[in-house]
Amino acid sequence: MTYEEASRRQAEALRDKKGVRILALETSCDETAAAVIEDGRKILSNIVFSQIDLHELYGGVVPEIASRAHMEACDRVVDEALRAAGMELADVDALAVTKGPGLVGALLTGVNCMKGLAFAAGKPLIGVNHIEGHVSANYLTNPDLEPPFLCLVVSGGHSHLVEVRDYGVYRLLGQTADDAAGEAFDKAARALGLPYPGGPRIDALAEEGDPEAFRLPEPKTAGRYDYSFSGLKTAFINTVHGIEQRGEPLPRADLAASFRRAVCRELTDKARILIRERPETAAGGMALAGGVSANRELRRMAQSMCDELGVRLYMPEIKLCTDNGAMIGSAAYYQLRRGETAGLNMNAEPALRLVMSEQ
Numbered sequence: 001m002t003y004e005e006a007s008r009r010q011a012e013a014l015r016d017k018k019g020v021r022i023l024a025l026e027t028s029c030d031e032t033a034a035a036v037i038e039d040g041r042k043i044l045s046n047i048v049f050s051q052i053d054l055h056e057l058y059g060g061v062v063p064e065i066a067s068r069a070h071m072e073a074c075d076r077v078v079d080e081a082l083r084a085a086g087m088e089l090a091d092v093d094a095l096a097v098t099k100g101p102g103l104v105g106a107l108l109t110g111v112n113c114m115k116g117l118a119f120a121a122g123k124p125l126i127g128v129n130h131i132e133g134h135v136s137a138n139y140l141t142n143p144d145l146e147p148p149f150l151c152l153v154v155s156g157g158h159s160h161l162v163e164v165r166d167y168g169v170y171r172l173l174g175q176t177a178d179d180a181a182g183e184a185f186d187k188a189a190r191a192l193g194l195p196y197p198g199g200p201r202i203d204a205l206a207e208e209g210d211p212e213a214f215r216l217p218e219p220k221t222a223g224r225y226d227y228s229f230s231g232l233k234t235a236f237i238n239t240v241h242g243i244e245q246r247g248e249p250l251p252r253a254d255l256a257a258s259f260r261r262a263v264c265r266e267l268t269d270k271a272r273i274l275i276r277e278r279p280e281t282a283a284g285g286m287a288l289a290g291g292v293s294a295n296r297e298l299r300r301m302a303q304s305m306c307d308e309l310g311v312r313l314y315m316p317e318i319k320l321c322t323d324n325g326a327m328i329g330s331a332a333y334y335q336l337r338r339g340e341t342a343g344l345n346m347n348a349e350p351a352l353r354l355v356m357s358e359q
């Protein structure tokens with residue numbers, strides 16, 4: 001029997017099993033992260049090794065450095081995740097890995113690592129979409145959350161408003177016309193001289209500032225539920241340069257707070273329009289997902305918007321907002337239930353998108 005046949009049979013047998021344990025690895029960008037997850041909802045271990053120190057010097061992620069660092073770290077991080085869960089490889093039911101989107105070299109290190117382990121252990125392997133992983137972080141923090149619900153996915157590379165119709169079934173309702181929200185935060189942070197990654201740093205600095213100190217232009221988009229951040233970013237950078245050229249000291253906290261407010265207003269305003277016009281999309285609640293969902297202002301503004309509209313808000317706990325292996329293990333569980341196992345020919349897919357349903 002080939003590995004693929006054996007894996008399909010095992011996946012079949014696991015469909016009705018209680019206590020399915022998945023060992024998951026995430027290496028799509030600058031975090032080498034592994035976790036063991038039970039039944040898609042319970043975290044048995046969650047180890048995140050961040051490479052931020054390695055990239056900080058360059059002001060962003062250097063792909064080749066990231067790949068090499070994943071190569072060095074992934075065996076150790078996987079071992080640590082198993083040890084922290086009190087398990088050995090033989091005790092897990094299946095393995096999972098992020099297959100995309102992300103940096104191709106970084107993805108390949110993880111995909112190859114897990115292919116080798118899955119083959120050696122004779123266990124099924126699941127290739128996971130990183131964005132679906134971010135959405136699934138909500139299942140770990142909110143055990144009663146089930147689709148359908150509305151989800152605002154805001155990360156370094158994506159800003160999507162999607163309806164999660166079922167596990168693995170999405171409908172795109174809005175998206176960014178230009179930059180992703182996280183990217184806009186990172187660029188604005190750079191203009192203020194803050195190191196990479198700028199999002200969390202702007203967020204911390206903004207807590208001390210006045211969000212109404214600077215007025216930034218309201219973004220214009222063609223689609224009613226779409227986002228735009230590049231105009232905000234340019235206006236912000238011009239404001240900073242203007243102050244610098246006049247030789248005045250930068251009111252950094254006020255600038256950070258004003259920018260953060262403008263980005264979060266854009267995100268929540270578009271979600272508000274959508275929920276008002278099509279309340280059925282949020283009847284099951286609204287969730288936040290992705291690195292930017294760690295943003296304190298976004299969490300507060302989304303909460304008050306949802307309170308105002310009578311919609312229940314779900315958010316991943318802060319440490320599950322940014323990249324981690326636990327969210328990959330959660331998404332993988334529902335794929336395994338659908339029999340979606342990968343063969344040994346699985347490849348990295350750097351431009352992978354969420355599969356959207358027709359209507």
Ligand code: KG4
Pocket residue numbers: 029134154155156157158181182183185186197198199200201203290291292293294295296321322323
């Ligand atoms: O989801 P993520 O960890 O990686 C991607 O899949 O892209 O998101 C990383 C992004 C970065 O742009 C980072 O600056 C931003 O999320 N981010 C934040 C915060 N924490 C992370 N942006 C604003 N406020 C935060 N607290």
Ligand code: ZN
Pocket residue numbers: 130134155156290291322323
């Ligand atoms: Zn991510």
